[in-house]
Amino acid sequence: MSNATFDAIFSRRSCRAYTGKKVDDETVALLAKAALAAPSGNNAQPVNVIVVQNVPLILELEKAVVDYFIKTGNEPIIERLKSRKNKIFYNASTVFFLAVKNKSAADAGIMSAHLAIAATSLGLANIILGLPRMVFEDPDTASYWKEKLAFPEGCDYGLAVAVGYAADEGKPHEIDPEKLSYIK
Numbered sequence: 001m002s003n004a005t006f007d008a009i010f011s012r013r014s015c016r017a018y019t020g021k022k023v024d025d026e027t028v029a030l031l032a033k034a035a036l037a038a039p040s041g042n043n044a045q046p047v048n049v050i051v052v053q054n055v056p057l058i059l060e061l062e063k064a065v066v067d068y069f070i071k072t073g074n075e076p077i078i079e080r081l082k083s084r085k086n087k088i089f090y091n092a093s094t095v096f097f098l099a100v101k102n103k104s105a106a107d108a109g110i111m112s113a114h115l116a117i118a119a120t121s122l123g124l125a126n127i128i129l130g131l132p133r134m135v136f137e138d139p140d141t142a143s144y145w146k147e148k149l150a151f152p153e154g155c156d157y158g159l160a161v162a163v164g165y166a167a168d169e170g171k172p173h174e175i176d177p178e179k180l181s182y183i184k
């Protein structure tokens, strides 16, 4: 069976190396619309989408996230980040930040999946990012970053999705059949 939606779902993967080429405005607008079409509990639509294409700002945030983990001495993450050359956004120059009201993590998660699958369907590499959350929660830096990214009042970091052009090759993860059961 050939189906474009299933093709996108089954070919999606997290890309951790981008060429840096920006996604054009028309495509960004289409992806943002796909994000906003995501379902939410009670149709509360608690998620605001903020598209950042300002590379110096992305790099400043990247450094702040790495500095946070160094400051807190989180060795396993520090080591993991080192192995990824301290890259948080992996040289992507288009990042969709999902700012969420009422701590609606599920709604932000569902929106991030919409974005990831929509981007994949257009042939764009992407990755969902949770790590930047820390600097939006640390009392030392939260206000600064919420203001810098123009989070609406009362919004917290939900997730981010970096989108762009792959500079690496990778495969979707193996599906684990043990994770499936039926009760009939």
Ligand SMILES: Cc1cc2nc3c(=O)[nH]c(=O)nc-3n(C[C@H](O)[C@H](O)[C@H](O)COP(=O)(O)O)c2cc1C
Residues within 6 Å of the ligand: 012, 013, 014, 015, 016, 127, 128, 129, 130, 131, 132, 159, 171, 172, 173
């Ligand atoms: C909620 C969530 C947060 C994630 N945060 C990060 C992150 O901050 N950095 C990162 O490199 N990958 C992050 N990932 C990507 C996962 O590591 C990745 O989805 C997982 O390894 C499976 O690989 P796949 O996406 O290629 O199938 C995140 C994924 C999800 C769903």
